[in-house]
Amino acid sequence: MDILDILADKKVLYAEDEKGIRKHITEVLELFFDKVVAVEDGAEAAYEMEVGSYDVLMFDICMPNLDGLEAIKKIRKKDKKIPVVILSAHTEEEYLWKAVELKITKYLVKPYDKQSLVDALKIVALELVDNNLEIQLKNGCIYNPVKKIVCEGSKDIQLTLKESRLLEYFIKRESQSVTFDDIGEYLWDIEMPTKEAIKSVVKELRKKIGKECIKNVYGIGYMLEF
Amino acid sequence: MNFKSLSHCVSVKTKTIVLVLIVIVALSVIFFFIRYLDIKSFARSNQLMELKRVKIVYSQTLKRVKKFYITRGYANINSYGIREAFENGDIKSLHDLSLPRWKIITKENRFLSTFCFYDKYGKLLTYFGKKPQPHLSFFDSLKKPYDGFWYGDKNFFYHTVSEVRDKNSQIIGYVVFVIDPRFFLSQIRKIMNIDAYIYFKDSKHKILFSLKKDLRVEKSIKNPDLLNSKEIKLNGIAFLPYVIIGKGVDRNNDFKIIFLQDISHWKKIVDKAMLQSIIVMILLIIITVVVINYGFDIILRQLDELNSKLVQSQSELRELNTDLQKRVQKEIGLKLKKQKEANEKERILVHQSKLASMGEMIGNIAHQWRQPLTELSSILINMELFFERGKLTKQRLQDKIEDANIQINFMSRTIDDFRNFFSSGKQKELLKVSVPFKKVEKLMSASLKNNNIKLNLDIRDDFDIFVYPNEITQALLNLISNAKDALVQRDIKNACICISSYNDEKSHIIEVRDNAGGIKTDPIEKIFEPYFSTKHATSGTGIGLYMTKIIVEKNNAGKIIASNCDNGAIFKIIFKK
Numbered sequence: 001m002d003i004l005d006i007l008a009d010k011k012v013l014y015a016e017d018e019k020g021i022r023k024h025i026t027e028v029l030e031l032f033f034d035k036v037v038a039v040e041d042g043a044e045a046a047y048e049m050e051v052g053s054y055d056v057l058m059f060d061i062c063m064p065n066l067d068g069l070e071a072i073k074k075i076r077k078k079d080k081k082i083p084v085v086i087l088s089a090h091t092e093e094e095y096l097w098k099a100v101e102l103k104i105t106k107y108l109v110k111p112y113d114k115q116s117l118v119d120a121l122k123i124v125a126l127e128l129v130d131n132n133l134e135i136q137l138k139n140g141c142i143y144n145p146v147k148k149i150v151c152e153g154s155k156d157i158q159l160t161l162k163e164s165r166l167l168e169y170f171i172k173r174e175s176q177s178v179t180f181d182d183i184g185e186y187l188w189d190i191e192m193p194t195k196e197a198i199k200s201v202v203k204e205l206r207k208k209i210g211k212e213c214i215k216n217v218y219g220i221g222y223m224l225e226f
Numbered sequence: 227m228n229f230k231s232l233s234h235c236v237s238v239k240t241k242t243i244v245l246v247l248i249v250i251v252a253l254s255v256i257f258f259f260i261r262y263l264d265i266k267s268f269a270r271s272n273q274l275m276e277l278k279r280v281k282i283v284y285s286q287t288l289k290r291v292k293k294f295y296i297t298r299g300y301a302n303i304n305s306y307g308i309r310e311a312f313e314n315g316d317i318k319s320l321h322d323l324s325l326p327r328w329k330i331i332t333k334e335n336r337f338l339s340t341f342c343f344y345d346k347y348g349k350l351l352t353y354f355g356k357k358p359q360p361h362l363s364f365f366d367s368l369k370k371p372y373d374g375f376w377y378g379d380k381n382f383f384y385h386t387v388s389e390v391r392d393k394n395s396q397i398i399g400y401v402v403f404v405i406d407p408r409f410f411l412s413q414i415r416k417i418m419n420i421d422a423y424i425y426f427k428d429s430k431h432k433i434l435f436s437l438k439k440d441l442r443v444e445k446s447i448k449n450p451d452l453l454n455s456k457e458i459k460l461n462g463i464a465f466l467p468y469v470i471i472g473k474g475v476d477r478n479n480d481f482k483i484i485f486l487q488d489i490s491h492w493k494k495i496v497d498k499a500m501l502q503s504i505i506v507m508i509l510l511i512i513i514t515v516v517v518i519n520y521g522f523d524i525i526l527r528q529l530d531e532l533n534s535k536l537v538q539s540q541s542e543l544r545e546l547n548t549d550l551q552k553r554v555q556k557e558i559g560l561k562l563k564k565q566k567e568a569n570e571k572e573r574i575l576v577h578q579s580k581l582a583s584m585g586e587m588i589g590n591i592a593h594q595w596r597q598p599l600t601e602l603s604s605i606l607i608n609m610e611l612f613f614e615r616g617k618l619t620k621q622r623l624q625d626k627i628e629d630a631n632i633q634i635n636f637m638s639r640t641i642d643d644f645r646n647f648f649s650s651g652k653q654k655e656l657l658k659v660s661v662p663f664k665k666v667e668k669l670m671s672a673s674l675k676n677n678n679i680k681l682n683l684d685i686r687d688d689f690d691i692f693v694y695p696n697e698i699t700q701a702l703l704n705l706i707s708n709a710k711d712a713l714v715q716r717d718i719k720n721a722c723i724c725i726s727s728y729n730d731e732k733s734h735i736i737e738v739r740d741n742a743g744g745i746k747t748d749p750i751e752k753i754f755e756p757y758f759s760t761k762h763a764t765s766g767t768g769i770g771l772y773m774t775k776i777i778v779e780k781n782n783a784g785k786i787i788a789s790n791c792d793n794g795a796i797f798k799i800i801f802k803k
């Protein structure tokens with residue numbers, strides 16, 4: 001079982017101004033994540049955060065236009081939970097303290113090796129599922145975010161990418177109503193899907209985890225109940 | 227030697243005392259003499275005034291007396307029966323008519339001795355009082371009797387003559403008043419309180435008039451040696467005689483009015499002045515003697531001391547002379563040692579600065595290498611992870627190896643740059659200023675970039691400089707890394723360092739400017755002192771700017787100036803054209 005599989009359906013925003021490094025690391029991240037968006041400075045990163053939705057951030061500190069820490073500060077005002085990994089050449093304490101204030105998941109000092117990068121990604125993965133690898137659902141089903149499997153007694157049901165993403169999105173927002181728009185924006189990238197498309201995904205998920213888990217909120221969307 | 231100087235001094239002392247005493251005595255005498263003259267002249271003017279007054283009193287009295295008695299005479303003549311009596315030669319009625327008048331007049335003036343009547347030939351008709359001359363004396367030239375002092379009939383007197391005339395203005399007789407000369411003396415006495423004497427003397431007769439009888443006075447007045455203003459003594463009292471010539475009716479009848487002035491009062495004043503002078507003089511002498519005596523003792527003592535000191539210092543001098551050679555040698559040795567020490571210090575400083583810039587260089591290398599190292603590591607991570615997943619194709623492997631080689635080449639070039647910086651450039655070279663600029667940019671770019679600092683090169687004039695290339699690079703590096711430190715420490719936004727080169731009329735200028743807010747040290751020049759640093763002990767040695775200054779000013783004939791502009795520090799390196 002590989003915890004890193006949690007990331008397999010996740011989107012990461014990667015900011016690094018050195019072209020070479022950016023290229024190599026983007027290729028590496030693509031091995032783990034469903035989607036990798038690489039940008040070359042802080043300002044672009046902040047813009048990307050405005051227009052897209054991401055599960056994980058990986059930022060260099062020293063970047064032109066907007067320094068990585070500043071960009072994170074901006075993002076943190078809206079999103080307090082998103083895991084952030086910093087990849088920096090700076091070892092000065094000052095930066096570390098700032099990083100701590102910004103609730104950084106991991107601070108990687110350049111040059112880093114494979115192991116420390118993988119470890120960092122693992123911590124990120126665990127954080128994404130609140131360190132819970134067996135999530136109890138309402139009808140006695142257990143969801144495994146690593147394998148993306150729902151266990152019902154002795155029967156394992158594999159979830160598709162969209163389904164697992166949707167389920168984890170619901171889990172993160174348990175007992176909160178989630179709108180069609182939220183779902184559409186998170187699951188689809190560029191063009192907004194039709195309401196029908198969203199409804200069909202929800203319907204598929206309900207089939208696998210039991211109807212009672214996902215409640216309809218009339219006129220707005222859905223809500224996950226435990 | 228000591229004794230000799232002492233005796234010598236004693237004689238000097240006596241001489242001095244004597245000299246001073248003489249001066250004092252002389253001064254005192256002069257002083258006294260001036261005082262004396264002063265008193266004398268005062269007395270003299272006083273006396274002259276007295277004389278003048280006496281003269282005035284006398285002449286006024288004379289005038290008054292004359293007028294009075296002549297008027298009296300005419301009054302008598304014009305009174306009832308007198309003129310007729312004259313005309314008729316009636317002596318009896320003349321006498322009887324005039325008697326009551328005489329009685330009155332004689333009461334007015336006790337010195338009026340005679341009231342008498344003469345006929346027109348001067349023959350005595352009748353008289354009251356003392357018996358007068360039987361014949362009235364006539365002046366030969368005038369053929370008529372005259373008022374004035376006369377000597378006649380063994381007597382000296384004054385008389386007035388009033389003419390008696392008939393209707394045809396023919397003289398028919400004379401009315402004459404005879405007045406004792408003492409009357410004038412009494413007037414002088416009354417007004418001036420002076421005893422005067424009238425002395426008449428011709429070849430045969432001497433007559434002296436005085437108000438008091440005093441034989442001694444009379445004797446000294448009669449003395450022919452008596453002279454005006456020549457002091458005489460009477461009864462032990464000093465007098466000054468004054469003589470006024472009184473006019474008689476003619477030369478033969480001239481007489482002297484003499485008075486004596488008591489000058490004992492003035493004498494006393496002079497004596498007193500003399501006494502005072504003498505007392506002052508004596509006091510002065512005593513004081514002088516004491517002071518000089520005492521003062522000399524002190525001076526002598528000091529001289530003695532000085533002398534002994536002189537002797538001592540002479541011997542010291544001799545010692546010193548003999549010692550001098552040694553000392554000079556010793557001093558020179560010491561100087562040389564100090565010089566050596568200073569040189570050593572300088573050497574240590576240079577060494578320290580070398581170390582410091584080496585440290586800085588290593589820091590720069592670390593920065594320069596961090597990026598390629600990171601890239602290398604990212605390549606390795608990439609390959610490893612792809613390999614793990616069996617996705618490492620041949621193509622990918624080749625690409626990655628190529629990428630890695632590029633980075634390794636870059637790193638090796640970087641290390642060459644730094645090595646060159648420390649080894650090359652032992653000779654002065656003529657080079658374009660853009661060369662060290664480019665070099666510095668290359669060496670510092672990574673470090674600056676990592677700190678988010680922009681470096682601008684602004685080569686307005688690419689002039690030639692004749693310098694040790696690595697030294698000028700080191701100077702620039704020091705300035706830039708100081709600016710970098712300030713920018714990082716103060717956490718400046720939009721941090722920027724600008725190095726520029728330009729010409730002005732007289733010089734080529736290299737300028738390093740930052741926007742870190744400027745140098746806070748006052749006076750600003752202090753930052754060029756060795757070991758001056760405001761940084762934490764671990765990060766700043768305080769040698770950087772000192773060495774920079776040495777490098778620029780000593781070795782490369784430039785000048786370095788630090789200043790502040792409104793948002794940062796400016797360092798200028800100036801080369802004369």
Ligand SMILES: Nc1ncnc2c1ncn2[C@@H]1O[C@H](COP(=O)(O)OP(=O)(O)OP(=O)(O)O)[C@@H](O)[C@H]1O
Pocket residue numbers: 582708709712740742744745746747753754758759760761765766767768769770771772795
């Ligand atoms: N650009 C600058 N802006 C502000 N202050 C400066 C600047 N350059 C130098 N200083 C001041 O001058 C001081 C002396 O500098 P100097 O280079 O001689 O020593 P240092 O930088 O402290 O130590 P080191 O030589 O080891 O780097 C610094 O401590 C700093 O206070």
